[in-house]
Amino acid sequence: MRQKREWFIERLQSTTTLDDLRAEIFRLRDAFEAEHLVYHSVNSIGEQYAALTYSDAWVSEYTTQDYARIDPVVQGCLRRFHPVDWKQLDWSPKPTRAFLGAAVDNGVGHQGYSVPIRGPSGQFALFTISHRATDEAWKTFRDAHLSDLILLAHFINQKALEIERGSDHIPVQKLSPREVDALTMLASGLNRAQAADTLAISEHTLRVYIESARFKLGASNTTHAVAKALAQGLLIL
Amino acid sequence: MIRYIYGNGLSTYPRLRDSMFADRAAQFRHRLGWDVALDDAGRERDQYDALNPLYIIWERPDGLHGGSLRYLPTTGRTMLGEHFGHLADPVRDPLIWECTRFCLAPGAGGHVSAALMLGGLEVGLNLGLTHAVGVFDARMLRVYGRLGWPPAVLGRDGAGRDAICAGLWTYGPELRAALLARAGVSSEVSRHWYRRAFGDGKLVLAA
Known part of the structure; x- marks a missing residue:
């Protein structure tokens, strides 16, 4: 063979x-x-x-x-x-x-x-x-x-x-430090309230960061965004 | 006993899981002083634990973690590629897996390290892998040597006992007998543990 x-x-x-x-x-x-x-x-x-x-x-x-x-x-x-x-x-x-x-x-x-x-x-x-x-x-x-x-x-x-060159080498979308922070908190198991509390921002502001990160990552929901950010190595847990 | 569990199967064994991450904190952060992050509960988990790695875990009779290691394929993301590139050129090969976070619970006997190496060997031999690469503390070199399966050191950073090393283990069936003896496990029992996780029959990876 x-x-x-x-x-x-x-x-x-x-x-x-x-x-x-x-x-x-x-x-x-x-x-x-x-x-x-x-x-x-x-x-x-x-x-x-x-x-x-x-x-x-x-x-x-x-x-x-x-x-x-x-x-x-x-x-x-x-x-x-x-x-x-x-x-x-x-x-x-x-x-x-x-x-x-x-x-x-x-x-x-x-x-x-x-x-x-x-x-x-x-x-x-x-x-x-x-x-x-x-x-x-x-x-x-x-x-x-x-x-x-x-x-x-x-x-x-x-x-x-x-x-298929290109499809798997799409430039990794840069997340802002705060977006990374927000997703990192969620990825480590905190809920939104706890995450906002830890980052000393309001829950509303947190949601903005999450939505913005979600958009950049092309993710369908928050969980998806966290998963994608993890898979791309954007989060350090 | 040796358990082979993928990351998404860990939730079936919360005590085993939690004690593993706690023991990892004790070893890597507190004993070795590595710069690893701990969560609020004082457990050590990193981004590679989120990639659904395969864990080989020694479970004690009381259900707690006795020792463990973690496997990821080198075709995906690896610690060597992303964090320890200065130690050695990262390997990328379907038949080489990366072994990291070799950890022993405080007070674990020598048979536990042998059992973990045995688990690694069983996986390699059964799946036709050629090598494992890994990053480890220089103190572990003596342990690996004593167990009769020393890695080839690809590179090291630092001096003496405190150095961090990258190494390459070669799989071979001739290693099995000595590891079985040192782990105090019979060939049949080891095979049973492996089969329970990977088949024949129904594939129950959380078993």
């Missing part, structure tokens, strides 16, 4: 567009003789990009049904960073089993392995391979390719970021 890996990484080097990348994902799928490969990235401002081998029908069903809500792969890998075999996930709830049934009907393998990726400045991606092997064959396959899959996942991520 090492040769296949190097072959693929070399091919990746010369990839310059997202369409090329998508084509390479198909090539890699064939090289692995797997059912499907999925690369899915969400950057720090919530923009998404996917390169995958699923059928359009399945992608469209997944989106319209909003399966991400119940997909144990998404739920199990979000915010984590160790690779996960689908076997380790909880498929027992009824809606989840129905979802798996729909996935298998659409050609997704019943075996799978997902690699979560944490990129720079809060970027997150998930790389998944799915297979239709027996349990035993799958275990052999997985163990043999574990580190290759992890490395390839990161190479693909790096390439995607490079191609």
Whole structure:
């Protein structure tokens, strides 16, 4: 596999567009003789990009049904960073089993392995391979390719970021010292009244700082703003 | 016992969590005199604790923290990259995780440090990692050496015992037996603790 890996990484080097990348994902799928490969990235401002081998029908069903809500792969890998075999996930709830049934009907393998990726400045991606092997064959396959899959996942991520240059290197919005103070207080668990008290300002003034920071960060609410500021390293706790 | 818990699973174990952050304050602020911030309750938490790191924690029989360390992937934000760049060039590699805040509760025995290193090793071996990087107090070098798994020192700042070091640990299956022996844990039990957190079967990372 090492040769296949190097072959693929070399091919990746010369990839310059997202369409090329998508084509390479198909090539890699064939090289692995797997059912499907999925690369899915969400950057720090919530923009998404996917390169995958699923059928359009399945992608469209997944989106319209909003399966991400119940997909144990998404739920199990979000915010984590160790690779996960689908076997380790909880498929027992009824809606989840129905979802798996729909996935298998659409050609997704019943075996799978997902690699979560944490990129720079809060970027997150998930790389998944799915297979239709027996349990035993799958275990052999997985163990043999574990580190290759992890490395390839990161190479693909790096390439995607490079191609999308800009989207993940947006200049970090500078927050004013007071905005940083306000978010820091909230992040450390104080409520608004306590935060205002600590900073010796009125609650009204505090709200202005929070709203202003929220706007600069492009966050949907206060919690979101705190999370974003933390992820971008703007707060020292 | 060794627990492997992601940050968002800590709330399931408030006593363990709170005693961990209190012990970290005791070690890093009060014993070592590092410039770390404490919250109102006197606990030490930093911005990396907000990134949902993976904690390896030794839980004592009474449910309190006996020792811990913290892992983050080097593809994301790391302390080495953001604060200790003067010690060593920051590493960025999917197969290298950064280990920070290696902490022992006051009075913790030698088996606790061994158990923490063992936990780190189990993670590395099971997930196919190659190395761990970390920033630590020079006094810890002797501890790591005694446990039979010394890091390669990448750089240091300061002199003698008070220096702060950056180091690189190499994972290898040959390290396991000695750490098991020093931790006083059998191979099966250690494997059970790992499996309980990471599968087979249902993935229960807060377990």
